[in-house]
Amino acid sequence: MRSRPRWPRGKELAVPETKTYLELSEDGGGAHKFYEVSVNGTVVSVRYGRIGTSGQLKTTAFATPQKARDAAARKIGEKVRKGYEPAVQGRRAARAVTRRQVTSAPSTARAVAPVLWRFRTGASAFGIHIDEDRCWVGNQSGDVHTLAHDGEVLAHYRLPDGVKCLVADDFWIYAGCDDGTVYDLSSKLPFAAYEIAADVDIFWLDIHEGVLNVSDRQGGLTVIDHEDEFQWSRRSTGDHAWMVRRDARAVYHGHGKGVTAYAPDGSGELWHTQTRGAVLFGWQEHGAVYAGTDRRVVQRLAKRSGRVEATYACDTVVYSCAAAPDGRYVFAGDSASSVYCFAQDGTRLWKLGTGGGSALSMQYLNEQLFIVTTDGSLACIDASEAAIAEAKDGRVPAAVDVKSAAALPTYTPAAAPETVAAVPSGGVLVECVQDGPRLRVHVVTDGYDPRWNVQFPRHIRQAGARYVVDSVHASSSGFYRVRGEIRRLA
Numbered sequence: 001m002r003s004r005p006r007w008p009r010g011k012e013l014a015v016p017e018t019k020t021y022l023e024l025s026e027d028g029g030g031a032h033k034f035y036e037v038s039v040n041g042t043v044v045s046v047r048y049g050r051i052g053t054s055g056q057l058k059t060t061a062f063a064t065p066q067k068a069r070d071a072a073a074r075k076i077g078e079k080v081r082k083g084y085e086p087a088v089q090g091r092r093a094a095r096a097v098t099r100r101q102v103t104s105a106p107s108t109a110r111a112v113a114p115v116l117w118r119f120r121t122g123a124s125a126f127g128i129h130i131d132e133d134r135c136w137v138g139n140q141s142g143d144v145h146t147l148a149h150d151g152e153v154l155a156h157y158r159l160p161d162g163v164k165c166l167v168a169d170d171f172w173i174y175a176g177c178d179d180g181t182v183y184d185l186s187s188k189l190p191f192a193a194y195e196i197a198a199d200v201d202i203f204w205l206d207i208h209e210g211v212l213n214v215s216d217r218q219g220g221l222t223v224i225d226h227e228d229e230f231q232w233s234r235r236s237t238g239d240h241a242w243m244v245r246r247d248a249r250a251v252y253h254g255h256g257k258g259v260t261a262y263a264p265d266g267s268g269e270l271w272h273t274q275t276r277g278a279v280l281f282g283w284q285e286h287g288a289v290y291a292g293t294d295r296r297v298v299q300r301l302a303k304r305s306g307r308v309e310a311t312y313a314c315d316t317v318v319y320s321c322a323a324a325p326d327g328r329y330v331f332a333g334d335s336a337s338s339v340y341c342f343a344q345d346g347t348r349l350w351k352l353g354t355g356g357g358s359a360l361s362m363q364y365l366n367e368q369l370f371i372v373t374t375d376g377s378l379a380c381i382d383a384s385e386a387a388i389a390e391a392k393d394g395r396v397p398a399a400v401d402v403k404s405a406a407a408l409p410t411y412t413p414a415a416a417p418e419t420v421a422a423v424p425s426g427g428v429l430v431e432c433v434q435d436g437p438r439l440r441v442h443v444v445t446d447g448y449d450p451r452w453n454v455q456f457p458r459h460i461r462q463a464g465a466r467y468v469v470d471s472v473h474a475s476s477s478g479f480y481r482v483r484g485e486i487r488r489l490a
Contacts, residue, residue, distance in 0.1 A: 020076050023051060023087035034089070035079045039072045041065055046075060052094020053179060056195055058459045102319065102360065104374040107337040107353030114382040114391045115355055116368075117151035117400040125372040127166035128361040129173060135370060136185075137378040138163030138175050144185060149368075151380065151402040156410045157190050159183055165361070169207040172481065176205040182212060183413060187470070187484045190413045191457050194228050204282075208246040209477045210455055211264075215241035219255045223266060226455045226479050227440070232266030243282025245289055249303060252289045254279030259291050259301055271306035275299050281320045281361070285327050292318035298332050298342075312342040315351070320371070322362045331369055331383075333359025339371065341383065350388055354379065355399070417460060417488045420468060427468045429489065430454050430482070432461045439463060443472055443480060454480040460488075 017040040024031045034055065036047040042062045049055025062068040102124075119137070127138030134154065138144040140162035146155045161179035168174075173185045174193060180200060184193040194212050196202060201217040210226030219239035223231045236255045243254025250261040250270055258274040259282075277295025284290070288309060292298045298312040298321045312321075312330050320333040329349075330342045337358050341349045357373035364370075369381040379399070382388075390396070423429050429444040439461040441454040454472065470484020 018072075020072070021087060021089050022076070022079050022084035023092060024079075024082070024084045025051065025092055032092075032094075034087070035075075035084055036089075037072045037075050039065075039068050042068045044068050044072050044075075050094065050180060051092050056181070056192070056459050058461075060462060102358065102374055103335060104358040105316070105336040108315065109338045109351045109353040111352055111392050111394055112355045112396055113339055113352035113369075114387045114396045115399040116380045116382050116397060117402050118356060118377050118379045119145065119147060119151060119153065119402040119404075121145060121376040121378065123162075123376045124360070124374055125163075125376050125378065126360045127163040127175060128363055128370060128372045128378065129166040129168050130363045130365050130370050131168065131171075132365075135378065135380075136166050136173060137372055138166050139372075139376050140178075142177065144175055145378075145404070147378070147402070149380070151400055153402065153404040153408060156404065156408050157185055158410050158412045159190065160413070164202050165204050167205060167207050169210065172207075172483075174205075174207055176202050176214075178202070182207075189411055189485055191486060192413065192459060193455070193457060194224055195458065196222065196224075203240065203242050204244050206244050206246045208248070209475055210479060210481060211246070211477075213244045213246045213251050215244035215253055215255070217241075221251065221253045221262065223251065226475070226477070226481070227438075227453055228455075228458045229438070234262055234266065234269075236260045237272070238278065240278065243279050243291060245282050245284040247284065247303070252282065252284065252303070254282045254289075254291050259289065259306065261303070261306060273301055273306040273308065275301075275308075276311070280318060283321050283323055285323050285325065288327060290321050290323055290327075290330065292321040292332060294318070296334075298330060300327065300330070310344070310346045312340070312346050313348070314338075314340055320359050320362045322364050322369070324364050329364070329383075331362060331364055333362055333371060337373075339369065339381070341388075350392065352388075352391055417467065417486050419490050420487045421490050423468050423489065427470065428472045428482075429466055429468055430456065430472070431466045432456075432463055434463050441467075445472075448472060448480065452478060452480050454482060456482065457486070460486070465489075 019038045021036045023034045038045040045059045047057045121139040123139040123141040125139040129136040135147045142159040144157040161177045164176045175183045180196045181192045182194040183190045205214045212224040214222040219236045222233045238255035238257030241255040245252045253260045256278040260272045261270040277293030279291045281292040288300045294317045296314045300310040317335040322331045332340045340351045356377045357375035359371035362371045367384040369383040441456040466489040468487045469482040472480045
């Protein structure tokens with residue numbers, strides 16, 4: 001009788017890679033997402049996201065193949081209990097992501113705004129951010145460009161999907177995209193800083209001290225902390241929430257039925273104001289929020305009470321609005337390719353044509369009004385009193401048509417961090433540590449509080465792994481934020 005071969009003690013037979021693919025698809029515009037778990041030896045890979053996309057990938061190594069299989073089984077069980085079912089990849093089609101459908105008519109203004117320069121991005125653009133150093137523009141093809149205030153193109157980023165909006169939080173810059181991901185553009189290589197739930201169709205977002213606030217198609221509001229962990233969510237009375245603004249006092253959510261203010265911790269509604277028409281855009285200053293609506297107005301609401309303090313009347317649907325510091329001027333862009341300026345009390349000071357489509361977003365800085373338009377242009381308008389007076393008389397400068405340099409490099413998100421053998425001079429070392437069920441990131445380099453957590457991309461965290469970043473900055477909320485390239489230490 002032939003004896004059965006024995007496997008050496010302490011070793012396990014090699015097991016082929018196993019893969020489990022699940023989907024959750026709800027009717028009526030609800031969840032439409034997948035979750036795939038693969039086990040290859042001691043490595044468990046989880047891929048998840050919207051059905052029809054490649055999704056996000058997270059890989060974790062375990063001590064033994066059995067522990068890897070046990071971890072995978074737990075993950076699968078959790079999803080099945082939430083309603084996921086086994087499926088065949090590719091049978092269900094991707095659900096269309098909402099892209100804002102806008103029309104743009106010719107301006108009825110008698111004169112054209114004094115445009116100093118114009119940069120054409122090639123696709124309709126909603127994302128804009130202007131700071132003291134740079135201008136940022138993001139379009140629906142996933143292109144983000146940075147320019148100097150004189151129009152010189154400085155950098156080009158290529159993101160995986162269309163850019164819904166660009167927001168700043170201190171000196172960090174973020175792009176919210178149609179793939180449900182928020183990318184940090186503060187360093188040379190962009191990386192995924194937050195991953196929104198796969199069934200959330202982002203309409204707008206704001207970030208305040210590392211806390212992400214997302215408004216969506218269904219009129220929902222989702223709040224995520226600086227470690228990309230879900231905090232709380234609310235469903236407002238209206239849908240199509242194109243406005244969310246945040247400060248230390250509240251989260252201001254603009255939707256089809258007006259503006260609702262919520263306590264920052266999600267403990268309750270502070271006030272609700274029904275605006276004149278559905279909110280299509282929002283802006284904030286220190287004491288007020290501004291809501292542009294489809295009933296041809298911008299309304300200023302007091303942050304403390306929600307009381308309507310002033311109404312700024314335009315001639316057609318308002319697509320965008322902005323204000324000078326403390327609201328001494330209020331600006332608006334309409335669906336007929338015009339821009340407006342009002343005094344604080346609501347008096348219209350001027351209306352001028354853009355010369356290039358309707359303004360979908362705008363921002364004012366240092367007597368210049370920057371707009372991004374339906375034809376994909378970022379335009380810089382001279383909003384000084386002298387320039388406007390001349391424009392009303394038909395005297396405007398010849399706008400410079402800005403071109404991007406042919407040799408300008410394009411930066412794309414890295415699939416995985418580069419590996420380095422040592423910490424470079426001046427670099428900061430951080431480490432992933434297991435804290436109960438969660439993976440936290442702490443600073444290892446001397447001079448930092450080792451108890452503080454570091455804002456760090458979730459999809460690249462692995463227990464025990466160490467990473468090198470260019471710099472780490474303390475937040476007033478008691479956590480650290482990284483700047484610069486992220487590299488893994490070998």
